[in-house]
Amino acid sequence: MDEKPHLSLHVPEPPVRPGQKGDYTHLRFSAPGEVRRPPVDVDPMDIHDLAYKLIRVQDDDGNAVGPWAYSVDPGRLRKGLRAMLKTRAYDARMMKMQRQGQTSFYMQCTGEEAIACGFQASLEKGDMNFPTYRQQGLLIAQDWPLVDMMCQILSNEKDRLKGRQLPVMYSVKDAGFFSISGNLGTQYVQAVGWAMASAIRNDSRIAAAWIGDGSTAESDFHAALVFASVYRPPVVLNVVNNQWAISTNQAMAGGENTTFAARAHGYGIPSLRVDGNDYLAVLAASSWAVERARRNLGPTLIEWVTYRVAPHSTSDDPSKYRPKDDQKAWPLGDPVERLKLHLTKLGEWSEERHVQAKAELEEEVLAAAKEARSHGTLQEGAKTSPAEMFEDVYKEMPPHLREQRQQMGY
């Protein structure tokens, strides 16, 4: 008699759940400075190993080590640190305003600041990001006015999106920041299309696509990689692996079996796996990928390994799905503290300057919030006229929308 084993389904679980002790020992690591730095025109086939390692520049003592460490003007690093501090202060203030009922919704990027802030430093004017909702650092790192961003959060009369979009779904063409959809993954393939257009027109501008670990499961991610593989357009394909998609661990997107960086191998796209909490590593890897795109060498995929310290949004409570002290177990530390340590080690920063900078930035954010509030909030004050909802559905308003606007009483 042929005894066949009973089949069973594997349903991934995160390493730990509430009540247990945080544990990230399963993550694949490399020592700082350990991973080689290939030339930008390397054959993708020759760097498959990099997808299973972790590019790190800063060691635990704050030194920049290894082949990815390169000379950066300390002024640039201080600017990066300020951008991260400002992003954190901005997030804290917006959370507060949401809790006070001045807006409906907010999403923080706590712990992930180095990725957007560092990446933006590698781009040039005219390049285009296709961000997710956790890349506010792309705007803040280029000193985009906070008041403008806040007015979008508050859906007030100065909201450039006229109250149409959920808070944080910014759109700022002038800042190379594509309109955030809110649907996940859809914009990954659009970034590839934008980059294809740049190549079709023999332009020199490049695109950057952004997606989270969870959304790599969407078919758009696969379509984007196929098109990027086929046409080799100038695009950097960023995957921010912050371990959590609301309550599901990255294992549920396939991260248990391999790395997200390794996804690129099936498409012949070179990929890097990088410590996203190491500002120096972010700068180094970003400029490597951006240079490839700029030199017409084609796409690069980068998996940024980081940790989502904050809840997914103002609508969920992480203590329901992960241990309260989960962050303590996170082995890659905090990006702000790490860059602070490095700059201090260089003699370019100090505790005193840090405290002062934080206070200044919190003051700046508070002043911006005050100004933004003076233009109204979701609950009170001036707002865009409801009649505006009928504008921009089409370039010219067709008769049926004119009629419906009148039916609404406008």
Add this chain to the structure above:
Amino acid sequence: MTRRTMIEAIRDAIDVSMERDEKVVVFGEDVGFFGGVFRCTEGLQKKYGTHRCFDTPISETGIVGVAIGMGAYGLRPVAEIQFADYVYPGYDQIVSEAARLRHRSAGDFTAPLVIRMPCGGGIFGGQTHSQSPEALFTHVAGLKTVIPSNPYDAKGLLISAIEDDDPIIFLEPKRLYNGPFNGHHDQPVVPWSKHDLGETPDGHYTVPIGKAAIRREGSALTVLAYGTMVHVALTAAEETGIDAEVIDLRTLVPLDVETIVASVSKTGRCVVVHEATRTSGFGAELAAQVQERCFYHLEAPVLRVTGWDTPYPHAQEWNYFPGPDRVGRALKQAMEG
């Protein structure tokens, strides 16, 4: 003027547009070297090069997604979906992205793209090469949906669509590609060279989006139709001897309500005809518009003649297709009602 098939008219519209505006790019499955499975892009890659006319991977998500990115960059992409039946993987990109980009960004970004797709049955295509999914697009705010019924309109409407700044779904009734089809599948095929509307001007001209055309003036009742069914309705009017006014809608959104209301107010009777399935079809919208705006002129209920609410069958195609006999019966019923 040149006699053209609908395929030739569509190809000429793209050619004229590519010639006039170097931002127009054309792509899709088998579209480049081969020139498309229906030959609508034949010769364009040779003429304009692989940067402007190229093949794509078999991924409608990818085709529509990159088209949106290209549109946002400033190009004017004309994407072909090989059959309308294949569009669904790209539907999210159309509905959630292309249709809403201008609105959600308050005009900061736009997606001026045209998505062409052959639709409709009558070629023994079975359930995967015969569908008419227009209502899935007309239901979406921010899209314009266009469907020509002859070569003259196909060329003029497609040039308008390419020059338009909004995303446009351009449905091409494939049974009309080579000739007007009156619904009598057992009769010899009539080529466009023998039809007045096969006569198309050379060079650039446009047919406005949002304007219907009256194909047959009449006083007894109004038939609202589009695409293949325009020809079927004309045949039914002729065969029943009923003096129907046949309106070819040409654009479904934005709808030319004025022309519809003027006609039904005059005739007092209305039959709506489409090949797509009935429930929640575009005919429901047309019937609602007519009763809302012309109720006191109506002397009979508004009737619908449509495909049945079943998948499009292969061997039973002609039982499914709403041919001139079924349309003719509805015309008679409307006259009695």
